[in-house]
Amino acid sequence: MxxxxxxxxxxxxxxxxxxxxxxxxxxxxxxxxxxxxxxxxxxxxxxxxxxxxxxxxxxxxxxxxxxxxxxxxxxxxxxxxxxxxxxxxxxxxxxxxxxxxxxxxxxxxxxxxxxxxxxxxxxxxxxxxxxxxxxxxxxxxxxxxxxxxxxxxxxxxxxxxxxxxxxxxxxxxxxxxxxxxxxxxxxxxxxxxxxxxxxxxxxxxxxVNIDKIKTPKTQEPTHKIKIFLGINRSNYHTKGIVYFEEALEIIQKKYADKVEVVVVENLPYKEYITKFDKAHILLDQALAYDQGYNALEAMAKGKVVFTGASPQFEAFHNLKNQVAIHTRPDTQEIVANLELLIKNPEKITEISKNAINFIEKEHHxxxxxxxxxxxxxx
The missing domain is CATH 3.40.50 (Rossmann fold)
Structure with a gap:
């Protein structure tokens, strides 16, 4: 056709x-x-x-x-x-x-x-x-x-x-x-x-074009856990970015020796995707029920993504394993979920593998x- x-x-x-x-x-x-x-x-x-x-x-x-x-x-x-x-x-x-x-x-x-x-x-x-x-x-x-x-x-x-x-x-x-x-x-x-x-x-x-995502999949955390936040000012409020900023302020003070935070703003796509390649965790959005393309591409690379992963989404795909962190507009809840990963880095590896398998199965x-x-x- x-x-x-x-x-x-x-x-x-x-x-x-x-x-x-x-x-x-x-x-x-x-x-x-x-x-x-x-x-x-x-x-x-x-x-x-x-x-x-x-x-x-x-x-x-x-x-x-x-x-x-x-x-x-x-x-x-x-x-x-x-x-x-x-x-x-x-x-x-x-x-x-x-x-x-x-x-x-x-x-x-x-x-x-x-x-x-x-x-x-x-x-x-x-x-x-x-x-x-x-x-x-x-x-x-x-x-x-x-x-x-x-x-x-x-x-x-x-x-x-x-x-x-x-x-x-x-x-x-x-x-x-x-x-x-x-x-x-x-x-x-x-x-x-x-x-x-x-x-x-x-x-x-x-x-999601799995074949074009050639960068190495997320590496297991060894020293510091890398957290990435990409800000687009035009959708700052509709993505709930303020909740991530508040959560990161708390996390950086509490776990300065365990995390590395990278924040970028309004980058063209080609430059943006290279910036989060080394991250373990990507903060995407806090006002969604499902993932947009930014989250999906990060999941394909094995990132643990804070995004929409609602019960409705899980039911639609009949999911048994966690593939992303469902993120609501609640700063303390985001902090708690980040802390869980910081204290249990093996969870990052587990969710990373689940995310890659999910993208390959449901979004190829x-x-x-x-x-x-x-x-x-x-």
């Missing part, structure tokens, strides 16, 4: 492309690289006017004319590639707003792709109308909107997520859903909001690619 993957988050579509290609399908990926992460694409649309004085000029222009020149630039770049974006059996969107452009232009992209290709599918693997509305509903113990709901973080901080509830984005949501065959969730955080939705096709776990990129093909052809 000819498959067009549109947009990129956390290397998901790159990994899926590798799996689909291994199965013999012809795949093209178009994206803008996911902001500073700069993931590769066959067709790369460059985001312009997003920093420095250009961003200030963009804001002024939008204020007086209503034109978002970043989105207009993305539109102009997109439509230069129309010949390469037609005739596909399957088109899959990474999000309702795959290029993070304004709804007006996203609709134009959808229109073109729907008219010039056969089937259109949507992923739910990041914030969108359904997941945001669900997260604000207080149906679960906590959500990425915890700081917003308990009034400890300003509403403005959540703009990039709350925007999906604005009329223009809700209209875009309805428009996209009117064009797609269905929507696929990539983990429990997006499965739970979509349960019983008429367009929901089910959960397919994120693909070729196995996952076949699951997509099964849904596409049903």
């Amino acid at each position: 000819k498959i067009l993957l549109v947009g990129e988050y956390s290397r998901l579509h790159n990994s899926l492309k590798e799996g689909l290609t291994a199965l013999g399908h012809e795949v093209l990926l178009i994206s803008s690289g996911d902001f500073f992460k700069d993931y590769p694409s066959d067709i790369k649309l460059k985001r312009k006017f997003d920093s420095g004085i250009q961003k200030k000029l963009k804001t002024l222009l939008y204020k007086f004319t209503g034109v978002n020149i970043t989105s207009l630039s993305l539109k102009n770049q997109f439509f230069k590639h129309t010949e390469r974006l037609t005739g596909f059996d399957i088109v899959q969107l990474i999000n309702e707003s795959s290029f993070a452009a304004t709804p007006k232009y996203e609709k134009e992209f959808i229109d073109f792709l729907h008219l010039n290709n056969k089937k259109l599918f949507l992923l739910s693997c990041g914030t969108d109308y359904v997941s945001v509305a669900f997260g604000l509903s207080n149906k679960l113990e906590y959500s990425i909107f915890k700081g917003y709901l308990d009034n400890t973080v300003s509403k403005e901080t959540y703009f990039s997520s709350l925007k999906y509830l604005a009329p223009a984005y809700k209209e875009l949501h309805n428009y996209v859903y009117s064009k797609i065959e269905g929507v696929i969730a990539t983990d429990m955080d997006y499965h739970l909001p979509l349960e019983n939705h008429p367009k929901y096709l089910g959960l397919i776990p994120n693909p 990129y070729i196995t996952i690619a076949q699951k997509y093909i099964d849904i596409y052809t049903t």
Whole structure:
């Protein structure tokens, strides 16, 4: 089949492309690289006017004319590639707003792709109308909107997520859903909001290209246990990073002779993955019920990851062994779990092995690619 993957988050579509290609399908990926992460694409649309004085000029222009020149630039770049974006059996969107452009232009992209290709599918693997509305509903113990709901973080901080509830984005949501065959969730955080939705096709776990992860698996702790925290300021609050920072402050004071802590911020993907290779423990997120791609890649390398590993996640995979540390927004609980590993380093080795086996069994990129093909052809 000819498959067009549109947009990129956390290397998901790159990994899926590798799996689909291994199965013999012809795949093209178009994206803008996911902001500073700069993931590769066959067709790369460059985001312009997003920093420095250009961003200030963009804001002024939008204020007086209503034109978002970043989105207009993305539109102009997109439509230069129309010949390469037609005739596909399957088109899959990474999000309702795959290029993070304004709804007006996203609709134009959808229109073109729907008219010039056969089937259109949507992923739910990041914030969108359904997941945001669900997260604000207080149906679960906590959500990425915890700081917003308990009034400890300003509403403005959540703009990039709350925007999906604005009329223009809700209209875009309805428009996209009117064009797609269905929507696929990539983990429990997006499965739970979509349960019983008429367009929901089910959960397919994120693909991880085991063959590309060539760095040595995590070594058993010998002297100091290395703990790694990578911060992305744009999702600082939605990942609950503050709980990790508070926990690390306590751990560093109490176990300075037993741990080595590395904290990095806003690194491009290629640089980021080299930074955590020597870590034994990776602190990922404290407001999730399942793992995103960052956690999965770390688990594939044998890291003990503090992330979403909820009872719902364990039940879905019928897990008998611990593969990650389920992490809730509770500083003292995080401290206690870190202490358990520091005092019992053999647990690090045990969970590391479980994590590697889990990724190979449940997230292998070729196995996952076949699951997509099964849904596409049903």
